[in-house]
Amino acid sequence: MTVGRIRTVYEFKVRQFFGPVFRSAATIAFLGLAGLVTLPSVLVAGFFLPDTPLWRSTELAGLFGAGLSAFLAFDLLFAVSGGTLTHPAEIDFFTTAPLRPRQYLAADLLFQFTVTDALAIPVLGLGAIGLGLRTGNWAGILSSIVVFLLFAAMGLVLGQAMGLAVAAGKRGAKSVLVAMVIVLLLPSARWYSPLVPGYAQVPFPSTAAAGVIAGSLFGGDVLGPAVEFALFGVAILVVWIVQSGRDIFPNLRPTMRVAFGQADLRKVAMRQEALTRGLGRLTRRVTVDLMKGAPIAMMTRFHLMRILRDGSILMVGLLTGILVVIGAANRVSSDSPSDFSAFTTGWTALMIPVILSFNWNATERANLWTVAMAPKYLGTYFRGFYRAAAVVTLVASVVGALAGNAGSPIGVVASILMAFAACGTAVTVVAAVKIPTDAFSLKSVLPFLVVPPVALAVGGPAIAVAIFAGSLGLIAWPLVIAYAVLILYLFDRLPRRAALRFEL
Amino acid sequence: MAAPVPASLIIENLWKRYDGKPAVEGLSLFVQPGEIFGLVGPNGAGKTTTLKIVVGLLKPDYGRIVVDGRDVAENPFEYKAGVGYLPESTTLPDYLTGLEFLTFVGRLREMPREALEARIADLLRRLDLDGPKRDLIVTYSKGMRQKLGFAASVVHGPRMLILDEPLIGVDPAGQHAIKEEARAVTRQRGAVVVSTHMLDTAEKLCDRIAVVHRGRIAAMGTLAELRGAARTGADSTLEDVFLRLTEEAAIPLSPEPPRRPRFPWGR
Numbered sequence: 001m002t003v004g005r006i007r008t009v010y011e012f013k014v015r016q017f018f019g020p021v022f023r024s025a026a027t028i029a030f031l032g033l034a035g036l037v038t039l040p041s042v043l044v045a046g047f048f049l050p051d052t053p054l055w056r057s058t059e060l061a062g063l064f065g066a067g068l069s070a071f072l073a074f075d076l077l078f079a080v081s082g083g084t085l086t087h088p089a090e091i092d093f094f095t096t097a098p099l100r101p102r103q104y105l106a107a108d109l110l111f112q113f114t115v116t117d118a119l120a121i122p123v124l125g126l127g128a129i130g131l132g133l134r135t136g137n138w139a140g141i142l143s144s145i146v147v148f149l150l151f152a153a154m155g156l157v158l159g160q161a162m163g164l165a166v167a168a169g170k171r172g173a174k175s176v177l178v179a180m181v182i183v184l185l186l187p188s189a190r191w192y193s194p195l196v197p198g199y200a201q202v203p204f205p206s207t208a209a210a211g212v213i214a215g216s217l218f219g220g221d222v223l224g225p226a227v228e229f230a231l232f233g234v235a236i237l238v239v240w241i242v243q244s245g246r247d248i249f250p251n252l253r254p255t256m257r258v259a260f261g262q263a264d265l266r267k268v269a270m271r272q273e274a275l276t277r278g279l280g281r282l283t284r285r286v287t288v289d290l291m292k293g294a295p296i297a298m299m300t301r302f303h304l305m306r307i308l309r310d311g312s313i314l315m316v317g318l319l320t321g322i323l324v325v326i327g328a329a330n331r332v333s334s335d336s337p338s339d340f341s342a343f344t345t346g347w348t349a350l351m352i353p354v355i356l357s358f359n360w361n362a363t364e365r366a367n368l369w370t371v372a373m374a375p376k377y378l379g380t381y382f383r384g385f386y387r388a389a390a391v392v393t394l395v396a397s398v399v400g401a402l403a404g405n406a407g408s409p410i411g412v413v414a415s416i417l418m419a420f421a422a423c424g425t426a427v428t429v430v431a432a433v434k435i436p437t438d439a440f441s442l443k444s445v446l447p448f449l450v451v452p453p454v455a456l457a458v459g460g461p462a463i464a465v466a467i468f469a470g471s472l473g474l475i476a477w478p479l480v481i482a483y484a485v486l487i488l489y490l491f492d493r494l495p496r497r498a499a500l501r502f503e504l
Numbered sequence: 505m506a507a508p509v510p511a512s513l514i515i516e517n518l519w520k521r522y523d524g525k526p527a528v529e530g531l532s533l534f535v536q537p538g539e540i541f542g543l544v545g546p547n548g549a550g551k552t553t554t555l556k557i558v559v560g561l562l563k564p565d566y567g568r569i570v571v572d573g574r575d576v577a578e579n580p581f582e583y584k585a586g587v588g589y590l591p592e593s594t595t596l597p598d599y600l601t602g603l604e605f606l607t608f609v610g611r612l613r614e615m616p617r618e619a620l621e622a623r624i625a626d627l628l629r630r631l632d633l634d635g636p637k638r639d640l641i642v643t644y645s646k647g648m649r650q651k652l653g654f655a656a657s658v659v660h661g662p663r664m665l666i667l668d669e670p671l672i673g674v675d676p677a678g679q680h681a682i683k684e685e686a687r688a689v690t691r692q693r694g695a696v697v698v699s700t701h702m703l704d705t706a707e708k709l710c711d712r713i714a715v716v717h718r719g720r721i722a723a724m725g726t727l728a729e730l731r732g733a734a735r736t737g738a739d740s741t742l743e744d745v746f747l748r749l750t751e752e753a754a755i756p757l758s759p760e761p762p763r764r765p766r767f768p769w770g771r
Binding site: 370374376 | 559560561581584585588597598599600604607608613614617621656
């Protein structure tokens with residue numbers, strides 16, 4: 001009976017989520033194409049993985065620990081919004097039926113595992129085949145995959161249990177959750193300061209799993225980390241059993257309104273916004289006086305506050321985190337980062353304006369009836385958006401550069417120019433083109449298609465100057481400065497012109 | 505009936521189609537200063553489309569619109585300074601507080617700081633939003649959001665107020681406050697256009713009413729004039745009139761709008 005109910009709920013969730021994929025030939029074709037492009041490259045990447053400097057690094061176990069800790073931190077961060085993936089219809093019909101909370105939660109965990117981790121199995125499998133063909137260590141690779149999947153499941157169980165505690169309004173639950181995220185990420189500071197204990201020295205579920213994986217792949221002690229990992233697993237299971245024994249139905253929140261292949265970007269943005277709200281007082285406490293300053297200054301402050309409060313800041317944080325991890329990997333694998341690594345900074349940083357423009361399109365476009373009624377300010381509005389996006393992206397770029405991604409100062413200037421160009425282009429695109437918020441429409445991916453090429457084209461000449469600075473001699477800096485001034489001037493004006501084409 | 509001079513709003517022979525599907529077909533009306541004018545009609549009659557064209561959020565295929573003596577086609581921006589608009593589905597920035605939102609709108613409307621602060625305080629008090637003014641809009645109920653949207657539409661003291669379903673979800677006290685504010689606009693010789701499905705409210709609030717059906721005016725005038733047009737009797741309600749007129753107005757659809765657009769942006 002119990003299994004039957006769990007299966008019924010699980011099947012509903014899976015059908016609700018994946019159903020639209022099978023109703024749309026375009027989506028199937030899109031996914032098929034994505035698979036054809038991605039999967040062979042995963043196989044090749046797995047084969048050549050041992051050739052990378054990363055693989056030979058003495059700190060590989062620590063890097064595994066960092067990656068898995070970030071994975072777990074993401075699970076916990078997601079838990080702030082409620083811990084379950086619940087469709088609104090489930091609240092209306094399942095929770096009013098004679099269903100036990102634990103049955104519902106077990107089905108939800110299976111579903112979460114299906115949509116978040118099971119889909120990664122083909123990718124992991126192909127990567128593993130590539131690696132196995134190269135190293136011949138099939139047993140070690142297989143056990144590593146099993147440990148990774150167990151660890152992923154463990155993260156989901158912990159996330160759900162903690163999320164339920166937060167949703168129930170348990171005192172201190174949110175603080176504990178945020179503290180756990182911080183503690184999980186703290187050892188990454190080891191790469192910048194030897195005073196902080198690294199991932200190899202701290203007992204986390206993620207480091208235990210990393211220990212088992214490193215031991216399986218490279219030889220060494222597996223039993224110790226495996227026992228530690230198992231103990232964490234039992235502890236997390238106990239927490240879940242306690243939580244799932246309570247009446248959690250009144251606290252369920254509709255956290256999943258979208259289906260696979262029908263992702264509504266507006267809902268995604270709303271979820272980010274809900275997550276930010278869930279993080280507490282941080283965003284609400286930041287206020288700006290909208291009465292002060294010139295209109296452009298007011299608009300810039302307005303957009304900065306919006307980015308902080310509407311959840312966009314979460315994605316910015318995530319991308320900045322990726323930059324820092326890339327920087328750390330650079331430091332581990334190479335003594336002197338090349339100017340070419342400015343591209344890495346620029347590439348990740350230019351994704352920030354794309355995300356900001358997506359979020360704006362999803363949540364803010366409809367609100368613009370107010371600004372459209374005062375059309376004189378439409379240009380100022382978009383120019384303010386550009387400047388705010390530029391400030392945010394600049395901060396992320398600088399963090400990335402400090403983390404070790406950019407080589408020479410000219411390289412830093414190049415990555416900053418790329419970031420500015422990306423901001424100007426992203427804002428211009430959403431101002432001039434009415435972009436639908438449903439996925440798999442060509443227009444909906446327009447920022448992704450347009451922004452990176454423009455930004456790379458803008459950054460390219462500065463990168464070239466950085467690379468050939470030695471040959472150019474004294475003329476290199478004046479050349480870059482003149483180019484930077486020109487770019488900043490052009491991209492500051494572009495959004496205002498695009499506003500003339502704005503349509504609500 | 506010819507439009508008196510100067511009318512607050514004149515709409516002449518307005519046409520709009522969406523992907524070839526007719527929404528407004530040759531609609532004409534005028535609104536006088538000091539008048540509350542109602543637009544009633546079935547779903548999809550073209551009321552919202554008409555209002556969106558008047559406030560410049562949609563471009564017409566053909567027709568002429570004059571607001572306060574200014575031809576909108578000649579200057580599609582400046583006339584908006586005197587216009588207030590509340591859309592049908594009010595979307596508000598959830599991440600702002602009510603106070604921040606009204607301040608933002610007031611800045612867009614170039615109101616002086618002191619006047620804006622006083623106006624916001626007055627509106628928040630009258631619409632019973634003073635308590636939650638520092639809460640994020642996302643925490644507001646549907647009625648509170650509607651009242652806040654209304655406050656944004658009148659914060660600058662417009663001469664022409666365009667309201668699309670302003671009373672949906674609003675509590676009785678809020679409805680009273682909204683109606684009072686609308687009447688205050690007309691007392692200043694401004695004009696109000698209200699689109700609504702609440703026929704009893706339209707009957708009591710509006711000086712004249714247009715029944716819109718299939719993108720056209722089926723009848724227009726005072727309630728007495730509408731009763732006459734519908735032949736429903738002297739004590740019939742607007743509901744009786746509406747049902748009769750929309751039933752009778754099974755007018756064959758016109759195939760095409762006129763060929764020569766009068767708007768520079770017309771197709």
